């Protein structure tokens with residue numbers, strides 16, 4: 041791992057360890073496999089979506105050590121040791137994450153394709169703790185496109201969770 | 214994506230030792246390199262992962278100013294309290310770029326070395342002197358709405374897409390690099406280059422050299438600055454034209470002016486004569502017009518991007534007004550102040 045000698049293996053799978061939704065996984069991965077493809081094709085976690093595969097839509101957003109990133113642009117081998125959270129890892133048993141519940145309460149989707157990425161992105165936004173107004177939520181959710189145009193309801197859903205956590209500006213003042 | 218070997222470097226010397234090959238690439242956040250590899254624009258035979266070499270901190274420099282590690286993420290740089298308070302122009306420019314997810318992954322060294330977004334550069338079915346020297350330029354006489362109006366050459370009319378670099382140019386940053394021949398410093402103005410007849414070189418980094426840090430000088434432009442970015446949608450889009458302004462005011466006179474333009478050339482565009490013309494002058498509309506005139510002297514459209522000349526002129530005036538008034542463009546509320 042990171043504190044031992046550099047690993048250099050030409051054209052071969054490499055051993056890595058990832059904690060995916062709380063489970064430690066020891067994997068053997070070719071260097072050119074992206075985190076998104078690893079999750080979808082090998083770990084059977086198809087919640088994260090491939091919208092563009094180029095960082096342009098946000099549908100593949102997951103949390104890497106609690107921070108939101110586009111999984112289509114990360115090589116899995118470069119994340120050895122990291123903790124990954126996908127949409128499948130947010131609920132606790134049957135209890136939905138407050139963001140999942142809020143998206144349902146506000147009808148914050150139509151086809152649902154962008155939704156896992158939107159919710160993981162919103163989770164990252166909450167972890168960051170910087171967005172406190174509607175304008176800020178809009179700007180900080182702008183890395184997630186929604187072809188169905190559910191944007192206003194998505195902002196409503198995120199605002200509901202911010203409000204319940206006492207994180208909106210009006211409530212804080 | 215082509216097949217390649219993968220090495221993880223655990224220190225700067227290790228990275229430099231592994232990174233010397235002409236078709237070896239350093240992997241930082243990957244947000245540009247992996248994208249280009251998926252398009253077969255980049256086909257490295259080896260990647261050297263530099264995410265664990267250190268260089269992940271922001272430090273005070275002994276003589277004043279800040280040192281930004283090359284592997285600090287764009288997000289952590291913009292939100293660092295010292296950067297936000299002392300170099301708000303830089304924080305604003307970073308936050309005007311990409312998306313929160315991308316800024317979490319993108320690093321400072323990667324941002325400096327990101328390649329152009331020219332559509333032909335990305336399309337391996339078309340000629341491009343930057344991608345394949347000597348094949349021609351698809352953008353000249355092609356679709357060139359996003360292309361350069363200043364400093365272009367008959368070989369290439371691409372623009373540098375970075376927002377962060379526009380602020381770094383205005384702030385007179387220095388790029389620190391380490392390579393096979395040791396360490397050196399490159400003034401920001403000399404880091405990126407104009408295309409000339411070698412557009413395959415975006416910058417003056419030599420093969421195998423690693424960017425280790427960006428130094429910010431101990432200067433205070435925090436009271437009068439702005440980063441004004443104009444683009445096709447309000448967020449998550451590259452600049453058509455952007456303007457970074459940093460002013461030092463004495464009363465209602467401008468003591469010192471720095472102006473850098475983004476989206477208009479192969480490198481952040483500065484014109485010393487335009488800045489000197491403002492020094493010692495009142496912050497007036499006539500003086501702002503004069504500065505815009507000097508900045509855009511020699512500007513030439515390519516057809517689809519002709520509109521950029523007028524857009525840049527108005528953006529420069531607006532940005533100077535914002536900076537002089539101490540009302541920087543908000544990166545959240547997108548109404549133009």
Ligand SMILES: Cc1cc2nc3c(=O)[nH]c(=O)nc-3n(C[C@H](O)[C@H](O)[C@H](O)COP(=O)(O)OP(=O)(O)OC[C@H]3O[C@@H](n4cnc5c(N)ncnc54)[C@H](O)[C@@H]3O)c2cc1C
Pocket residue numbers: 094095096238239240241242243244245246247248263283284287309310311312315318319320321322323324325326327374375376377422423424425449450451452
């Ligand atoms: C959809 C999308 C929208 C974007 N919008 C914007 C925008 O509006 N404004 C903007 O400014 N940017 C934008 N970006 C670009 C983004 O900022 C860059 O991709 C990012 O900064 C690159 O950093 P990285 O660490 O991911 O670099 P990587 O992709 O890892 O590397 C990029 C290049 O730099 C080299 N490199 C990396 N680190 C070093 C180093 N320390 N020394 C030497 N060479 C190095 C690599 O070898 C590679 O050639 C956007 C990107 C995407 C995908």
Ligand code: SF4
Pocket residue numbers: 329331332333334340341342343344349350351352353368369370371412
């Ligand atoms: S403008 Fe430059 S990058 Fe674009 S096609 Fe021409 S040579 Fe290539």
Ligand code: FES
Pocket residue numbers: 089090091092093094095096097098099100101110111112113
């Ligand atoms: S699939 Fe990753 S951003 Fe679109």
Ligand code: FES
Pocket residue numbers: 148149150151152153154155185186187188189190
């Ligand atoms: S709900 Fe269909 S794309 Fe967002």
